[in-house]
Amino acid sequence: MKILSVDYGTKRIGLAYSVSKFAMRYKIIKSDIDELINIFKKEKFDMMLVGLPLNEDLSDSKMALFIKEIFESKKFESIKIEYVNEVMSSRITRIEKNSLLKNRKYVDDESARMILQGYLDENYE
Numbered sequence: 453m454k455i456l457s458v459d460y461g462t463k464r465i466g467l468a469y470s471v472s473k474f475a476m477r478y479k480i481i482k483s484d485i486d487e488l489i490n491i492f493k494k495e496k497f498d499m500m501l502v503g504l505p506l507n508e509d510l511s512d513s514k515m516a517l518f519i520k521e522i523f524e525s526k527k528f529e530s531i532k533i534e535y536v537n538e539v540m541s542s543r544i545t546r547i548e549k550n551s552l553l554k555n556r557k558y559v560d561d562e563s564a565r566m567i568l569q570g571y572l573d574e575n576y577e
Contacts (some may be wrong), residue, residue, distance in 0.1 A: 466560025503538025
């Protein structure tokens with residue numbers, strides 16, 4: 453299954469994709485839903501994995517509700533979407549930015565990669 457992972461932000465969207473059981477960084481785009489859908493269709497992905505910033509008690513945060521509203525709109529009705537908790541991947545990426553990724557201005561694609569790798573590790577052993 454070819455999966456596109458999405459780390460959605462109001463300014464940028466980080467993207468990663470699956471290659472077998474491995475997640476690879478893809479790109480960072482502006483927060484443009486039409487461009488995201490075009491990438492999904494052009495690259496013939498089977499599923500979109502969307503990270504949600506949940507609260508510590510695993511309830512939906514305001515941002516998670518906002519993201520769900522976008523991805524449950526008519527524009528996405530023909531796309532298979534799964535949601536995953538992204539909180540830890542975002543925190544880890546911020547820590548890594550201070551060391552491994554310090555020369556990069558934005559790390560949204562790395563967050564998307566970490567979201568996807570966690571999903572792949574849990575679902576495709």
